[in-house]
Amino acid sequence: MIRVLKSSSLLVLQRLAQRLIGIVSTIILARLLTPEDFGIVAKAMLVLWFAQTLCDASTEAYILQQKRIRRADLNSSWTLDLILKSGAFLFMCLAAPLIANFQNQPELTLIIAVTGSTIVLEALKNPVFMIFKRRQRYEVVVKLFVAAKVAALFISIPIAYIYESYWSIILAQVFAELFLTVMSYRVSGYRPSLCFRKIPEQWHFSKWLIPRSMLGYFRNHLDTLLVSAHYGQSELGAYNNMKYFASIPMLQFLSPLMEPLHVELGKVGDDVREFRYQSDLTFRLIAILAATVVGFLYVTAEPIVQLVLGDQWTPFSTLFSYFALLTIPFVFINQSFRILMVANRTNYIFIYELISTTIIGLVLILAADLSIENFILIKVLMEIVLSIALYVYAYRRTMAATPLGNTLYFSGLCVLGVTITGWTADHLITSSGTLPSIILNGLYAGLFLIVACGGSYLFVFGSRERKLFGKISRSLLRK
Numbered sequence: 001m002i003r004v005l006k007s008s009s010l011l012v013l014q015r016l017a018q019r020l021i022g023i024v025s026t027i028i029l030a031r032l033l034t035p036e037d038f039g040i041v042a043k044a045m046l047v048l049w050f051a052q053t054l055c056d057a058s059t060e061a062y063i064l065q066q067k068r069i070r071r072a073d074l075n076s077s078w079t080l081d082l083i084l085k086s087g088a089f090l091f092m093c094l095a096a097p098l099i100a101n102f103q104n105q106p107e108l109t110l111i112i113a114v115t116g117s118t119i120v121l122e123a124l125k126n127p128v129f130m131i132f133k134r135r136q137r138y139e140v141v142v143k144l145f146v147a148a149k150v151a152a153l154f155i156s157i158p159i160a161y162i163y164e165s166y167w168s169i170i171l172a173q174v175f176a177e178l179f180l181t182v183m184s185y186r187v188s189g190y191r192p193s194l195c196f197r198k199i200p201e202q203w204h205f206s207k208w209l210i211p212r213s214m215l216g217y218f219r220n221h222l223d224t225l226l227v228s229a230h231y232g233q234s235e236l237g238a239y240n241n242m243k244y245f246a247s248i249p250m251l252q253f254l255s256p257l258m259e260p261l262h263v264e265l266g267k268v269g270d271d272v273r274e275f276r277y278q279s280d281l282t283f284r285l286i287a288i289l290a291a292t293v294v295g296f297l298y299v300t301a302e303p304i305v306q307l308v309l310g311d312q313w314t315p316f317s318t319l320f321s322y323f324a325l326l327t328i329p330f331v332f333i334n335q336s337f338r339i340l341m342v343a344n345r346t347n348y349i350f351i352y353e354l355i356s357t358t359i360i361g362l363v364l365i366l367a368a369d370l371s372i373e374n375f376i377l378i379k380v381l382m383e384i385v386l387s388i389a390l391y392v393y394a395y396r397r398t399m400a401a402t403p404l405g406n407t408l409y410f411s412g413l414c415v416l417g418v419t420i421t422g423w424t425a426d427h428l429i430t431s432s433g434t435l436p437s438i439i440l441n442g443l444y445a446g447l448f449l450i451v452a453c454g455g456s457y458l459f460v461f462g463s464r465e466r467k468l469f470g471k472i473s474r475s476l477l478r479k
Contacts, residue, residue: 019252021149029160029169037166043108044115044170047099051092051119053213055084057206058346063130065342067270074190076198078127080206085123092116115170121177126184127192133259144183152176208350215353222361223379230368231375238316239372245308246323249293250330258286258334275342276399280406281465283335287410288452290331295417296445297324299425303437322376328414329380329387336387336394343398356386409460413452420448 059077063069093113100108132141156172159165185191227239297304301324302317340348360382367378388407395403424444425437457466 016252017146018149019248021146021153025153025156028157032157032160032164033166033168037169040105040108040111041166041169043099043103043105044111047092047095047112048115048118050217051088051116053217054091054210055081055088055119056210056213057081057084057202058209058341059202059206060130060133061209061341062202062205063127064134069131069134072195072197073202074127074130075192075195076202077130078123078192079194079196080199080202081127082120082123082194085119089116089119092119111166111170114174118174118177121174121181125181126188126190128188128190129184131190140187144180144187147183148176148179151179205344205346208347212346212350212353215350215357219353219357219360222357223364226364226368227372227375231372235316235372238313238319239376241313242305242316242319243323245304246297246320246326249297250327254286254290254293254327254330255334257289258282258331272399276401277464279335279339279395279399280403283331283403283406284409284456284460286331286335287406287413288449288456290327291410291413291417291452292445292449294324294327294414295419295421295448296441297321297327298418299421300438300441303434303441307434307438318373319376322373322380325380326383328410329383331410332384332387332391336390339394339398345397348394348397352386352390356390359386416452417445417448421445 057080059081063073063077066073093116096109096112096116099112100106129141132138152172152175155175156168159168159171224239227235231239298321301321302314305317305320306314336352337349340346360379363382364375364379367375370378391407392403395401395406421441421444425441457469461469
C-alpha cells in the first residue's frame with residue numbers, strides 16, 4: 001500500500017507538471033501565433049483523436065490486469081498496437097486530402113499526415129513502460145514524460161518566435177513522441193519483437209473496447225454539437241470552457257490517484273473475497289477525495305471562474321458548478337470499468353457505452369429547447385443515474401453482492417461536502433475578494449476532508465483497514 005501511495009503521488013505530480021508546462025506553453029504561443037494558427041491545428045487534432053479511437057485496443061490495460069506476464073504477452077501487445085496504429089496512420093493519410101478539400105484548406109493535407117505520425121511513434125515505444133507501471137516503478141515514467149513536455153516547449157517556442165507558424169505546435173508534438181520513443185530504449189535493455197502468438201487472446205479482451213472508444217468519441221462530442229445547434233455563440237464558448245476547466249481535477253488529480261489502486265485489483269482477481277475487499281477499499285478512499293473536490297468546486301465556482309477566466313465569464317459560473325458534479329459519475333464509471341476488465345468482461349463496457357450514449361443522446365435532444373443551465377443539469381443527472389446503475393450491475397455480476405453501502409457512502413459524502421462547504425461559505429466567509437474566498441473555501445474543504453477521513457476511520461473502516469492505516473502512518477513518521 002505504501003508503494004501504491006507513492007505511485008499515486010508521482011502520477012499526480014506528473015499530471016500537474018505537464019499541465020503547468022502546457023499552460024505556460026499556451027500563454028507564450030498565444031502571443032506569437034494567431035487564432036487562425038490554433039484553429040488549423042485544432043482541425044488536425046480532431047482527426048488525430050478520431051484516428052486514435054480507431055486503434056485504441058487498451059493493450060496496456062490488458063497487461064496491467066494480468067496475473068503473470070510473459071515475454072510473449074508483452075511482444076504480442078506491442079505487435080497488436082503497432083498493427084492497429086499503423087492502420088490508423090494510413091487512414092489519416094488517405095483522409096487528409098478529402099478533409100482538406102472539404103475545408104478548402106490545401107495545407108491541411110500535409111498537416112494531418114505529419115500529425116498522424118505521432119500515432120506510429122507512440123506504437124514504437126518500448127513496451128517496458130507497461131512493466132514499470134505494473135511494478136509500481138513510476139519514477140522513470142514520470143521523469144521521461146515530464147522531460148518530453150519540457151523538450152517540446154523548447155522546440156515550439158523558438159520555431160514560433162522565428163517563423164510565426166502553426167508548425168511550431170505540430171513539430172513540437174512530433175518531437176515529444178520521438179523523444180519518448182528513443183528514451184524508452186535507453187532506460188531498459190528490453191527489446192520487443194514481432195509476435196503473434198498471444199494476439200488472439202488479447203484481441204478477445206480488446207475487441208469490445210475499440211467500438212466503445214468510438215462510441216465514447218461521439219458521446220463526448222454529441223452534447224457540444226447540440227449546444228452549437230440550439231444555443232448562441234456565447235453559450236457554446238462558455239459550455240466548452242466550463243466543461244474543460246471543471247474536468248481538470250478529475251483528469252489531473254483523481255485519475256492518476258486511481259490508476260495504481262486499480263493495478264492492485266488485477267493481482268487479486270482470482271480471489272473473490274480479497275478482490276471485493278480491495279475494490280471496496282479503493283472505492284471508499286477515492287470517494288472521500290472526490291466528495292471533497294465536488295464540494296469545493298460546486299461552492300467556489302463563481303470566484304474560480306472570475307479568477308481564471310475573468311469577469312465576463314462569471315454569468316456562466318453556474319455551468320461550472322453543474323459540470324463539477326460530473327466527478328461523481330467519473331468515479332462510478334472508472335471503478336465499474338476496472339472491475340469488468342479484471343473479470344475479463346469488456347463486452348459489458350461496450351454495451352454500457354452503447355446504451356448510455358443512446359439514452360443520453362435522446363434525452364439531450366428533447367432537452368435542447370431548455371435553458372443552457374437546465375440542459376447541463378439534465379445531462380449531469382442522467383450521467384449520475386446511469387453510472388450508479390452500471391456500478392451496481394458490475395458489482396453484482398463479479399462479486400454476487402449489492403454495493404448499496406458503497407453507493408450510499410459516496411452519495412452521502414458528496415451531499416455533506418456540498419452542504420458543509422456551502423454553509424461555511426455563506427456564514428463564515430466575510431471577505432468579498434475573489435482570491436480570499438477561494439483560499440478560505442479551500443481551507444474549509446480541507447477541514448471537511450479531515451473530518452470525513454476521521455469519521456470513516458471510526459465508523460466505516462474495519463480492523464483490517466485500521467491496522468493498514470496505522471502501519472502506513474508509522475512508516476511515514478519514520479521517514
